[in-house]
Structures are given as C-alpha cells and as structure tokens.
Amino acid sequence: MALVVSGVDILGYIAGAITTLTFLPQVLKTVREKSVKDISLMMFIIAAVNEILWIIYGAFRNDWVIILTNAVILCLSLTMIYLKFAYANKQSS
C-alpha cells in the first residue's frame, strides 16, 4: 500500500471536502429565512437517492472516504427535503 501523498491527491481531498459541504449554504439560508418556494424538491430527492447509491458503492468498494462524504451530503439533502415540507405552506415575510 502506497503511503506517498502527491499534490494531486491533496487537490482531490480538498475538492472532495468542498463537495461534501456544497449544500450547507442552502441549508443555512433556508433555516434562516424559512422560505422554500423557489427550491426544487426534486433536486434534493435525486441527490438523496444518489447519495444512497454512492454509499452502497462505497460499501462494496470498502471505501470509507466515499461512504462518509456521501453520508454527510445525504444528511444535508434529507434536511433540505424536511425543510421543503416544513415550510411548504409558509409565506416568507
């Protein structure tokens, strides 16, 4: 097993870390503003199903980086789906 970490590896880790947190600004904005009218529910349903596929893929590959990063994105996607329903009937001020 190679333990040498190249600059390209580090770039991959940075990109992966950013990917994991992509949905966070949307979650924070929605929690703050309690308004979801313009948000696509379908986008986050697709994302959630997709993360489950990635987690299964990571499990088959025994790849904990894939499993854990996609588990974070799954949590954020499920949070957005919850918020979409929770605030569905509310008007923003």
Added chain:
Amino acid sequence: MALVVSGVDILGYIAGAITTLTFLPQVLKTVREKSVKDISLMMFIIAAVNEILWIIYGAFRNDWVIILTNAVILCLSLTMIYLKFAYANKQSS
C-alpha cells in the same frame, strides 16, 4: 488494462450519471418560474469553484470521466448563478 466491468462498476457509473444531473431540476424550475429569492447563491458559487477543482484534478489524472461529468455540473452551476442575478430583482407572480 482490465476490460471486465463488474456490477459494482455499473453501480458507480449509474451513481455518477445521476450526480451529473442533480442540479437539472433546479435549473428547469428556476427557468420556468423566474424566481430565485430562496436560492443560495453561495451554494452554486461553491459548486462552480469546486467543479473547476475537480476538472483540474481530472486533467492531472487524465481521467475524462471526471473531467466531463464535472464540466456538465459546472455548466449547470454557472447557469444557476446567471439565473440568480438575472431574476434577482424580479418578484414572482
């Protein structure tokens, strides 16, 4: 070079294809409704920068799957950034 494609490989390709199109429902909804108030601009800026990092990573790895899938997501992210500015001052009906 191994040409054997396993079921796990196929699962990875399916998951990757779905990932590529995750933002599409949001783009379609926004184009249709011309309302972006609830959309996080920061999310799509982070996504766009992140896709550029992934494309650079894919270029170093000479991995066209990474380059092309992230190029599609970059286009969808840039479209959302454009729509956010284009419809910023419009009220939805």
